[in-house]
Amino acid sequence: xxxxxxxxxxxxxxxxxxxxxxxxxxxxxxxxxxxxxxxxxxxxxxxxxxxxxxxxxxxxxxxxxxxxxxxxxxxxxxxxxxxxxxxxxxxxxxxxxxxxxxxxxxxxxxxxxxxxxxxxxxxxxxxxxxxxxxxxxxxxxxxxxxxxxxxxxxxxxxxxxxxxxxxxxxxxxxxxxxxxxxxxxxxxxxxxxxxxxxxxxxxxxxxxxxxxxxxxxxxxxxxxxxxxxxxxxxxxxxxxxxxxxxxxxxxxxxxxxxxxxxxxxxxxxxxxxxxxxxxxxxxxxxxxxxxxxxxxxxxxxxxxxxxxxxxxxxxxxxxxxxxxxxxxxxxxxxxxxxxxxxxxxxxxxxxxxxxxxxxxxxxxxxxxxxxxxxxxxxxxxxxxxxxx
Numbered sequence: 268x269x270x271x272x273x274x275x276x277x278x279x280x281x282x283x284x285x286x287x288x289x290x291x292x293x294x295x296x297x298x299x300x301x302x303x304x305x306x307x308x309x310x311x312x313x314x315x316x317x318x319x320x321x322x323x324x325x326x327x328x329x330x331x332x333x334x335x336x337x338x339x340x341x342x343x344x345x346x347x348x349x350x351x352x353x354x355x356x357x358x359x360x361x362x363x364x365x366x367x368x369x370x371x372x373x374x375x376x377x378x379x380x381x382x383x384x385x386x387x388x389x390x391x392x393x394x395x396x397x398x399x400x401x402x403x404x405x406x407x408x409x410x411x412x413x414x415x416x417x418x419x420x421x422x423x424x425x426x427x428x429x430x431x432x433x434x435x436x437x438x439x440x441x442x443x444x445x446x447x448x449x450x451x452x453x454x455x456x457x458x459x460x461x462x463x464x465x466x467x468x469x470x471x472x473x474x475x476x477x478x479x480x481x482x483x484x485x486x487x488x489x490x491x492x493x494x495x496x497x498x499x500x501x502x503x504x505x506x507x508x509x510x511x512x513x514x515x516x517x518x519x520x521x522x523x524x525x526x527x528x529x530x531x532x533x534x535x536x537x538x539x540x541x542x543x544x545x546x547x548x549x550x551x552x553x554x555x556x557x558x559x560x561x562x563x564x565x566x567x568x569x570x571x572x573x574x575x576x577x578x579x580x581x582x583x584x585x586x587x588x589x590x591x592x593x594x595x596x597x598x599x600x601x602x603x604x605x606x607x608x609x610x611x612x613x614x615x616x617x618x619x620x621x622x623x624x625x626x627x628x629x630x631x632x633x634x635x636x637x638x639x640x641x642x643x644x645x646x647x648x649x650x651x652x653x654x655x
Contacts, residue, residue, distance in 0.1 A: 293320050296363040307376075308367050311402045314409040315378060319362050323349050333403060333412040341500035343413045346481060347398055350382050359384040360395040367402070375417070376402045379484070397484035414482035419469065428452065429463035432511060437472045444511035451514040455521055455541065466502045466520055474507035481505070494545065498523070514542035528614040535574040536591025537611060544588055550643055553593065555584040557639050568635050569628040572617060590635065597638045598624045 295316050302308055318331035326342045336343035353359040360382040368377040382395040399414045425432040425440060428449045434440050456463055471477040477496060478489035496506040498519035506513045518538040522529050543549050559580040560566060568590055571578060578586040598607045602624055613620040618628060626634055 294361065295319060296361065298363065298365050301364065301367055307404060310404075310409050311367055311376065311378060312364065314402075314411070315364065318411055322347070323351075331409075331411060333410045336412050339501055340413055340415075340503075344400070344411075345500070346483070347380070347382070347396075350395060350398075353384060353395075355384065355386060360393075365397065370417070374404045376404065377414075377417075378402045378411070394485065396486050399482045399484065415480055418480040418482070422469075429465050431465070431467045433467065433469045434511075435469075435471050435476060437476065438470065438509055440470075441511045448512040448514065448517070451512070451542070452517065455514075455518060458541065459521060459525055461521070461525060464502055464520055464524055466504055466517065468504040468506065468511070468513070470509075470511055471496075471505065471507045472509045477505050477507035515539065515544055518542050522611065526611045529611050530613070530617050530620065531574045532572050532587065532591050532617055533595070533610055533613075533620070535585075535588045536593075536595050539585075539588045540592040540595050544585060545583055547583065549589075549592060552584045552589045553639070553643060555580055556586065556589045556593065559584070559586060560636060560639065566632075568631045593635055593638050594621065594624070594626060596644050597626075597634065600638075600641070600644050601625070 293316075295312070297303065297312065301312075303312070314331055318329060321331070322329060322344055326345060326348055327337060329344075332343065342348070351358045351360045351362075361384065363381040363383055365379040365381050366377075368379065370377060378400050379397065380400070381397045384393040384395065385391075386393065401412045401414055401417050403410045403412055419433050422436060423432075423434040423440070425434060425445070427445045429452060430445075430448065432440070432445070452463060469477070469480060471480065474492050474495045475489050478486050483489060492507075494508045496504065496508060496513055496516055498504055498516040502520050502524070504513055504516050504520065506516070515538045518541050519534065522534050522537060526534075538544070539552065540549050544552060566586075571587055571590070574587050574591065576587050580586060595607055595610070598610060606624060610620055610624065613623075621627070621631075
């Protein structure tokens with residue numbers, strides 16, 4: 268990583284100067300360490316230029332990308348889709364080809380891209396990310412593919428029920444957690460009355476490794492947390508928790524398949540209600556919310572329904588997540604499971620949906636504070652786990 272950043276500094280100024288003079292014309296800056304006289308490199312550069320010029324027109328097709336990736340990953344280059352845009356304007360971050368690296372496979376090369384912006388007002392250069400893709404060298408053309416298959420080709424594969432685990436070589440597989448995860452999936456299927464969904468689970472030791480297998484050498488948040496993960500398109504789980512159990516994210520796989528229009532706020536609520544968040548179960552976070560409200564008596568729930576607003580209590584409890592979960596618990600208590608499923612299915616705007624269960628901007632503060640004082644709803648009868 269240090270070596271890569273050192274290389275970047277040698278031509279960062281050159282790249283950003285190019286931005287100043289050609290703002291309305293696409294420019295791919297090429298690192299001086301790349302041999303431009305090499306015919307294969309020439310073809311990679313030519314194709315890369317065309318891909319970068321066209322990638323933001325569609326997430327589901329691109330003639331410069333391997334077709335099978337769209338079937339497997341749905342949106343294979345989502346990580347760099349519209350990555351050029353920022354609060355400073357469209358196309359603020361410009362692409363730089365950092366390197367073209369040979370692999371043991373003569374038909375594949377690693378293409379390393381940096382996205383760099385230059386702020387004219389402050390004269391500061393800003394690095395958005397460094398990202399890898401694979402160039403597949405064919406007889407008459409080059410096609411790009413996602414880095415993930417290449418980066419995990421030596422990882423151990425373990426099958427368990429509907430799960431296919433990809434285990435990092437930096438960790439020891441946990442058979443107990445695999446069994447517990449399968450039990451949780453059975454409970455999810457029982458709750459939603461559905462069949463198991465085939466899921467690929469990448470088990471990483473930490474978020475840094477998670478970002479690396481996805482293709483990032485640098486991303487602003489890859490060092491921010493010591494745990495974490497996400498559910499991705501194509502029924503993929505990325506776990507950075509050094510663990511074979513991540514029920515919260517697996518709930519998201521099921522909701523995205525069963526309720527494709529689900530509101531993000533409600534989606535995080537159902538995952539938290541069923542599986543907790545982070546290291547702790549729903550009951551633990553529910554108790555933390557009560558403590559939070561005792562210390563923040565004027566907190567306004569109506570203005571904090573963005574699921575991804577980073578409001579954390581004691582560094583563990585997402586207040587938006589647990590707010591939504593409590594609304595769903597209230598829905599179950601008053602209206603029953605059928606009504607809760609209606610909330611998950613709803614395609615309406617959030618407040619329109621919440622109004623159907625008696626929650627409005629005017630009464631949400633009263634209703635949440637009332638609900639938190641009631642005993643936790645009996646979850647055993649719902650087929651839900653009691654532990655994360």
